[in-house]
Amino acid sequence: MDETDTETDSLTGCRYHPTFLSSTESLRSRASSLNYEFESGNQTCKSTKKVSKATFSIRRSSPPRQADYYWGQHYADVMRAEPMPPFLLDVRSDIMKLLNVPDFSPITVEPPAISYGKVGDSVPSLNSCIVNLYNGDDSVVTPHHDGQAGSTPGAQKAVVAGTSIYSLTACDEGAERKIQLYAPQPGSTKPGKVVYEKELANGSLFELPAAANGAYKHGIPKAPKGVVGARYAFIFRTVVEVEMSVLEERKREGDRKLAEKAGKRGGEGESGGGKRPRKGKKRGPTSLRQDKQMNVD
Ligand SMILES: O=C(O)CCC(=O)C(=O)O
Numbered sequence: 040m041d042e043t044d045t046e047t048d049s050l051t052g053c054r055y056h057p058t059f060l061s062s063t064e065s066l067r068s069r070a071s072s073l074n075y076e077f078e079s080g081n082q083t084c085k086s087t088k089k090v091s092k093a094t095f096s097i098r099r100s101s102p103p104r105q106a107d108y109y110w111g112q113h114y115a116d117v118m119r120a121e122p123m124p125p126f127l128l129d130v131r132s133d134i135m136k137l138l139n140v141p142d143f144s145p146i147t148v149e150p151p152a153i154s155y156g157k158v159g160d161s162v163p164s165l166n167s168c169i170v171n172l173y174n175g176d177d178s179v180v181t182p183h184h185d186g187q188a189g190s191t192p193g194a195q196k197a198v199v200a201g202t203s204i205y206s207l208t209a210c211d212e213g214a215e216r217k218i219q220l221y222a223p224q225p226g227s228t229k230p231g232k233v234v235y236e237k238e239l240a241n242g243s244l245f246e247l248p249a250a251a252n253g254a255y256k257h258g259i260p261k262a263p264k265g266v267v268g269a270r271y272a273f274i275f276r277t278v279v280e281v282e283m284s285v286l287e288e289r290k291r292e293g294d295r296k297l298a299e300k301a302g303k304r305g306g307e308g309e310s311g312g313g314k315r316p317r318k319g320k321k322r323g324p325t326s327l328r329q330d331k332q333m334n335v336d
């Protein structure tokens with residue numbers, strides 16, 4: 040990385056390191072052999088279109104448990120994480136070394152009750168990596184916050200512990216994409232005008248500070264028509280893990296309710312075919328800390 044060409048945006052504090060990696064060939068070939076099938080629930084996620092995601096954790100718990108930022112928006116958007124393969128652990132340690140990320144980060148935003156952690160606890164930094172695959176011109180990530188308290192009215196709180204989020208780009212020539220940050224609009228969750236925009240070069244690292252994630256939605260808009268080729272984004276975050284079994288039970292419960300509703304309406308769709316419940320609806324306040332005491336699960 041050549042530190043002299045790092046750019047910091049004066050409004051949002053976003054930092055862009057255009058030459059973080061000199062070559063991404065090996066990352067691209069490793070990413071193309073990743074198995075994207077272990078993701079679950081992502082297909083119905085409103086904030087992505089045709090973007091495939093694979094999610095990894097540095098924890099080696101069995102079964103793997105992981106919170107992803109979507110969890111803050113809806114119980115159904117649960118992703119199970121695989122252990123981070125060695126090449127991702129290497130990228131993680133490069134980011135931490137070059138950008139002075141400490142080994143542990145404090146949790147600064149109140150996590151949901153079923154989390155393995157509370158404000159003031161520390162969690163291993165950059166303990167989560169999601170690999171996004173953008174293929175062709177119509178894969179987009181619509182404007183969102185990454186699991187930040189208050190990002191979705193009524194939703195439970197964040198799983199991002201409150202550190203910067205890092206996105207490393209490895210892409211084919213011509214498959215570069217832009218990231219945009221949008222101004223908040225008073226009284227509305229809709230994104231306002233673009234306040235920051237950057238085309239993310241092959242080998243670049245984009246840093247979204249926690250404060251910018253809280254203040255501005257970000258997204259990846261459509262590429263110009265006809266763009267072909269793949270872009271992989273390796274997105275490292277520090278997250279607070281949550282108990283998968285509780286989330287999965289919530290998902291099953293939600294699916295049952297949807298199926299019941301569809302039945303009442305005389306709809307033919309089985310569970311999953313129906314409309315998703317509204318975002319941000321509060322689920323029952325299951326508490327892991329309580330569950331543990333009560334020996335549930
Ligand atoms: O592709 C990127 O660089 C960012 C995507 C993103 O914001 C996300 O998946 O949450």
Ligand SMILES: [Fe+2]
Pocket residue numbers: 183184185257
């Ligand atoms: Fe994001």
